[in-house]
Every structure is written in structure tokens, then in C-alpha cells.
Amino acid sequence: MTSDAKIDTHNINADVEKQFVAIRVNPKIYxxxxxxxxxxxxxxxxxxxxxxxxxxxxxxxxxPRKPMTESELLGVAYKFNTMLVMHTTKR
Known part of the structure; x- marks a missing residue:
């Protein structure tokens, strides 16, 4: 992946000014x-x-409990998405 490649964030909305990140989740999957x-x-x-x-x-x-950059907000979203998959695959 090149440094200017963007990760598809179609289910993520990060707003640095308002300090939040929102993730859309499909409840039919999770x-x-x-x-x-x-x-x-x-x-x-x-x-x-x-x-x-x-x-x-x-x-x-x-x-966030403390101010975050866009990258940090997206990091929270990516971590949530990863953990969601991990929880779903646990038996």
C-alpha cells in the first residue's frame, strides 16, 4: 500500500472539530x-x-476523553471494527 492510499471508511464518520467518530454497524451481521x-x-x-x-x-x-486528531479518531473506529469481528468469531 502506498502512503497516499486511502482506507475505505464508508461506515465511519470522524469529525475532528466536534471531537467524535461514528461507526455504522449492520445489526444483521453483528x-x-x-x-x-x-x-x-x-x-x-x-x-x-x-x-x-x-x-x-x-x-x-x-x-474521546481527551482531544484526538483525525488519525487517532479513525484509530478508535478501526479498533472497534477489528474487535467487533474478533468478538463475533469467538466460540
Missing amino acids: KMHTIMNTAEELFDKAEFVIDGDPESVVIVKFI
Whole structure:
């Protein structure tokens, strides 16, 4: 991957000015308790709000405890997405 290559962030909205990152999650792929448990594991980095329609799309919004750059906000989102997959594949 080249240094100017962008990672597809179609399910992520990071706003540095307002200091939040929101991730759209498909509840047909990930169960609500899995989404909630995964968000809770990032509580040390950020407060979070879970909203949306459990039949179509769930929005998980993280508000950092200390100011973050866009890269750091995206890092929280990537970590959440990775942990979500890991929780789903645990048996």
C-alpha cells in the first residue's frame, strides 16, 4: 500500500472539530449485545452512545476523553471494527 492510499471508511464518520467518530454497524451481521460489549471495551478511551434502528443500522458514536486528531479518531473506529469481528468469531 502506498502512503497516499486511502482506507475505505464508508461506515465511519470522524469529525475532528466536534471531537467524535461514528461507526455504522449492520445489526444483521453483528448482534446488539456484541456491539454493546465491544463498545464498552473502549470505554477507557472514549464515552459512547449507541443509537439507530436494530433492524437496519446501528450507530456507535465515540466521544474521546481527551482531544484526538483525525488519525487517532479513525484509530478508535478501526479498533472497534477489528474487535467487533474478533468478538463475533469467538466460540
